[in-house]
Amino acid sequence: MDESKYQRIWQTVLQIPAGKVASYGQIADLAGLPGRARLVGKALGKAPPELEVPWFRVLRSNRSLAFTPGSEVAELQRQSLLAEGVLVKNNRAPQQDVWQPDLAELLFKLNY
DNA sequence: CCATTGACTTTAC
DNA sequence: AGTAAAGCCAATG
Known part of the structure; x- marks a missing residue:
């Protein structure tokens, strides 16, 4: 199986x-995989624990959590975000907390 | 192969 | 603002 896309x-x-x-969708774009938002969710589900990928920082395009509200995993995500100052209210994160990366720096770090 | 399935997105009410 | 329908595309059976 080709894991290179997941790695990216x-x-x-x-x-x-x-x-x-x-x-x-934003992650898919930044990873050079436009149109593959759904693949991002799949990849996060398969992320090796030792990589410590911050999966909880990834939301839907309208900033709502992707999991069923009130479910255990949704709670974990909400708590994890709260712990770093992102206040999820009505299943939504504030617009002001949306990441806006410096593209030049990002591409340099990712080395694409 | 064809059909179904999503940790999704966009558009149109 | 909230919902529904359609579009999307790799993975899976």
Whole structure:
């Protein structure tokens, strides 16, 4: 199985700073995989724990959590975000906490 | 192969 | 602002 796409996705998500969030589509774009938002979710589900990929910083395009509200994993995500200052209210994160990366710096770090 | 399935997005009410 | 429908595309059976 070709994991290179997953690796790129994981590396991209690792660039999201604490206290910031990004959308699945945004990560796909930044990872050089436009149109593959759904693949990002898949990749996050398969991320090796030792990589410590901050999966909880990835939300839908409207900044809502992707999991069923009230579910255990949704709670974990909400808590994790709260712990770094992102206040999720009504299942939504504030617009002000959306990550806006410096593209030149990001591309340099990812070495694409 | 064809069909179904999503940690999704966009558009149109 | 919230919802529904359609579009999307790799993975899976």
